[in-house]
Amino acid sequence: MLALDIQHVRMNQHAVDKAQALQCLVNILVEDQLVTPEYLDGLKAREQQSATYLGQGIAIPHGTPQSRQYILQTGVRLAHFPEGVVWDGENKIYLAVVIAAKSDEHLQVLQILTKALINDVSDRVKNATSAEQIIELLQAQPLSLALHENLIETQVPAIDIDDLFWHAAQRLKQQKAVEAGFITALDTKQMIHLGEGTWSITANQHVLNPAVSIVKPETALEYHGEVLNTLLCVASNDQLDMPQFNRLMDILFDPEQLEKLTHENDSHEIAQIIGADIIPDWPSLHVTLANSHGLHARPATQLVNVTKQFTGDIQVSVDDGQFISAKSLTKLLSLGCKRGQVLTFIAEPDTDAVNGLNDVIQAVKNGLGEDVEPIEENSVQAVEKVEVLRFDESTEDQTSGIPASSGLAFGPAHVIKPRQFNYERQSKNIKAETEKLEQAIQQVQSNIKDFIAESKIEAIKQIFTAHLAMLDDPDLIQGVHQKLKQNLSAPAAWHEHIEAAATAQASLKDHLLAERAADLRDIGERVLAVLCNAPDIIEPKEPYILIMHDVGPSDVARLDKERVAGILTAVGGASAHSAIVARALGIPAIVGAGAGVLNIESNATVLINGDNGDFVISPEASLIEHAIAERERQRQIRIEAEKHCQEPAMTLDGHQVEIAANIGKVNAGQKAVKDGAEAIGLLRTELVFMAHNSAPDEATQEAEYRVILDDLAGRPLVVRTLDVGGDKPLPYVPIPEEENPFLGIRGIRLTLRKPDLLRKQLIALLKASDNRPLRIMFPMIGRVEEWRDAKVILDELRAEYPCDNLEVGIMIEVPSAALLSPILAQEVDFFSIGTNDLTQYTMAIDRGHPVLSAEADGLHPSVLLLIDQTVRAAHKHGKWVGICGELAADPKAVPVLMGLGVDELSMSSTSIPLVKAQIRQLNFAECQQIAQKALLCDSATAVRELGE
Incomplete structure (x- = not known):
């Protein structure tokens, strides 16, 4: 981030005119090795487009986009001209803040400056005598207190005070008043009872701007023997406007006003009671800002010029934030609005501004004096297009992707491009729109439940079960209802909130899509299709190759295994849901093949090889004949393999490996045994919990665990304790929003913080075992202390619920656990390596990333070295090691892992x-040689080539 620093201030500069001043500024930048001398042309060109005079004796010269080639390093410098320099023909500047920015970092400086300029600092700028004075006056923040309608939320589905804290913090975070970490600073010991069921709490950590949020639960809560039906959450720092805050407190200590607040559930009315800024009931229009560098000085000046043509007031907000005057350049710049954000303009009723709104919107669409690439609106895939295609440099000639599901397939192409939905954004009938939304959600829930009941594929059932949990998420639904109250239509409210939630889930710092973000968009599209009465996609009657941007779980509902010969997608990785679904259905698939596949002509013949990721468009007849013969050979191999699936997995030289199954439902044990499983190597118990609307009690869990133990008939059962949190939330276990959930509270980190959940699960497992072979493992262990804390809990319970045939281990998913394996191996009974997460954390690549996931290969030497150390540490102490990630079934990985x-x-x-x-076709001694060679390779590709 660009920052204003004392060491970057140059005092006592002199220039007779603007040209000389610009030369002086470039000399400073060149001296500090930020730019080359040619950057001067960029400064001059910018001034010719529009003067960079900001106001109050300050200018902010910066180059044009074309001049960025002369920037060596991003930076900012400040030059003080005590005699002044005429800048725009009439105004003198005394301070120039010159910026060399490779992208839009200058917006950060603009925000700092415009906030300071809310106060009149012109004399202090002119008369400054030291760098310290300059920085102090520019960084001075005016006293403030955000108090407006968008910070109020009613009918919150809260069951306890923690839920209310979360919603209150969310309001503040959405309005950029606080940052991550604020909620942890809320201390219940600081709760103050104001009377009439109204309480307040204050925190001053992680506060960006002082603000007050107000949340009211659907049903009054009990707190310390008192009623709680209203919570005021105060975010305070040294810029808190105490007089304004005291006026708020005076209102709240008025018995009559407090009683009104207690019984009022309309956010608009509450805002009026407490004297907050309200969302004016004025005509409004919305537009997405398309300027590549946001609403910086030049387009903002253009916007001011447009709005000043009308005598009536025009106000604007960004992403449903607070409204400010669109005629104030300083206030517009303080918004820091970036490309892709939604501007809402409102016009004063019964004035010329109402008719002028269309002119304002058109001016923004036209770029406000800049050339812009428009952003599609009312399209569920618009944001995805911008993000994905920008990074996807594949061409029409690309003929390979990521092998996701083995097998050969060919047939006519059935290309399904991202769907677009058109709808009215505004609606005045909140009740009708709410009913429409609820009906659409119920219809989608019903369809999903029907599909779960009909599906015989366990992996697909698990994905759809998670989707049902998302649609039942009270936070998600509450957020949509809040937008409905802002007079958005049901489709607009649904899509905008889902898109915001998906974007937040992917990352708050512009990372691309993560797996759960894709799932959110998937359910979002299903509901949006119902709301918009979108026609169903018609499936060809003959077998075909399905080609899509990505195959989401909802698309699976339309798939007929007998018709879909193969799948080819533009994005995705080998562990993405599209790949999991394809493998579960036994359909050959290639993913991540690039955007060019969407341009394949419908009905053109496509041949795909799911074993190596190659595909051919319009192949020659001889190639298809070869594919037919190869596919038949592979079919015969599977038939023969299934005949002998109950036999042990023993190499030609007599080395045996146990083969187990990963399952998510307790009733999947029978099929696993039928397929040849000698054990269950991973029972994902989070899916047991997701099947319930509240945490299942001990008796419920015990009954379910007994089902699988009975089906296994004495075979070992390895159970992973509850692994939720972060990217896999439970509706009834609320977790504060995290900037990076993959590095947050999940797995053992969650259950150690909620030990009652862990205790109940462990008791149910111990009671269900009846001394049958039970193996319990704790997920996401990253520190020895976590293992020991969990083991202490289990040992305490074993004293009361004895279990003789029990082994206790951990999952190796975090590199720190692998590196600590020599210590941990002395204490655990076994290790189970989750290669999906271990690869993700080792290589710092989200395994669901649509572009990078292909590079997150578990056969990368860095991952293999961690596996090797773990195995050697375990065997040294007589402990066993399992693999329960996707790598275990990878034909290229099997000999390496065995070796x-x-x-x-x-x-x-x-x-x-x-x-x-x-x-059964391998030689263990040869596998050991291959494994040692793999550890010396420099890439996953080199490892995969060892067996060829």
């Missing part, structure tokens, strides 16, 4: 017959 000494491979049960058949 490293892994004792168990656990996978989807449908992969078991083929993996067992492969192992």
Whole structure:
């Protein structure tokens, strides 16, 4: 971030005119090695377009986009001209803040300056005598207190005070009043009872701007023996406007006003009671800012000029924030609005400004004096297009992608491009729109439940179960209802909130889509399609190759396995849902093949090879004949493998490996055993919890765990304790929003903080075991202390609920755990390596990333070195090691993992017959040689080539 620093101030500069001043500024930048001398041309060109005079004796010269080639390093310098320099023909400047920015970093400086200029600092700028004075006056923030309608939320679905804290913090965070960490500073010991069920709480950590949010639960809560029906959450810092705050307190200590506040549930009315800024009931229009560098000085000046043509007042807000005058350049710049954000303009009724709104919107669309690339509106995929295509440099000639599901397939192309939905954004009938939304959600929930009931594929059921949980998420629905109250139509409210939630889930710092963000958009599109009465996509009657941007779980509902010969997608990785679905259905698939595949002509013949990721458009007849023969050969291999699936996985030289299954539902044990599983290597118990609307009690869990133990008939069961949080939330276990949920509270980090959940689960498992072989493992262990804390809880419970046939271990998913394996191996009974997460954390690549996921290969030497150390540490102390990630079923990985000494491979049960058949053709001694070579390779590609 650009910052104003004392060392960057140059006092006592002299220039007779603007040209000389610009030369002086460039000399300073060149001296500090920020730019080359040619940058002067960029400063001059910018001034010719429009003067960079900001006001109060300050200018902010900066180059044009074309001059960025002369920038060596982003930076800002300040030059003080005590005699002044005429800048725009009439105004003198005494301070120039010259910026060399490679992108839009200058907006940060603008925000700092415009906030300072809310006060009149012109004399202090002119008469400054030291760098310290300059920085002090520019960084001075005016006293403030944000108090407006968008900070109020009613009918909050809260069951306890923690829920209210979360909603209050969300209001403040959405309005950019606080940052991540604020909620942890809310201390219940600081709660103050104002009377009439109204309480307040104040925190001063992680506060960006002073503000007050007000939240009211659907049903009054009990707190310390008192009623709580209204919570005021005060975000305070040294810029808090105490007189304004005291006026608020005077209102709240008035018994009559406090009683009104207690019984009022309309945010607009509450805002009027407390004297907050309200959202004016004025005509409004919306537009998405398309300027690549945001609303900086030049387009903002253009906007001011447009709005000043009308005598009536015109106000603007960004992303439903507070409204400010669109005729004030200083206030517009303080918004810091960036490309892609939504501007809402409102016009004073019964004035010429109402008719002028269309001119304002058109001016913004035209770029406000800049050339812009328009952003599509009312399209569910608009944001995705911008983000994905910008990074996807594939061409029409690309003929390979990521192999996601093995097998050969060919057929006519059925290309489904991202859908677009048109709808009215505004509506005045809140009740009708609310009913429309509820009906659409209920219809989608019903469709999903029907599909779950009909589906026989466990992996797909698990994905859809998670989607049902998302649609039941009270926070998600509450956010949409809040937008409905702002007179948005049901489709607009739904889409905008889902898109915001998905973007936040992906990352708050402009990272691309993560897996759960894709799921949110998937359910978002389903509901939006119902709201917009969008026609269903018609499936061809003959077998075809499905080609899409990505195959979401909702698309699976339309798939007929007998018709879909193969799948080819533009984005995705080998562990993305599209790949999981394809493998579960046994459909050959290639993912991440680039945007060019969407331009394949419909009905053109496409041949795909899911084993190596190659595809051919309009292949020659001989190639298809070869594919037919190869596909038949592979079919015969599977038939033969299935005949012998109950036989052990033993190499030609007598080395045996245990083959187990990964399952998510307790009733999936029978199929796993039928497919040849010798154990369950991973029971994902979070799906047991997701099947309930509240945390299942001990008896419920015990009954479900007994089902699988009965089906296993004495085979070992490895159970992963509850692994939720962050990217896998439970509706009834609220977790504060995290900037990076993959590095947040999940797995053992969550259950150690909610030990009652862990205790109940462990008791249910111990009671259900009846001394049958039970293996319990704790997920996301990153520190030895976490393992020991969890083990203490289990040991305490074992004293009361004895279990003789029990082993206790941990999952190796975090690199720190692998590196600590020599210590941990002395204490645990076994390790189970989750290669999906271990790869993700080792390589710092989100395994659901649509562009980078192909690079997150578990056969990368860095991952193999961690696996090797873990196995050696375990075997030194007589402990066993399993693999329960996607790598366990990868034909290229099997000999390497075996050669490293892994004792168990656990996978989807449908992969078991083929993996067992492969192992029976291997020689263990050769596998050991391959593994040692793999550890010396420099890339995953080199490792994969070892067996060729």
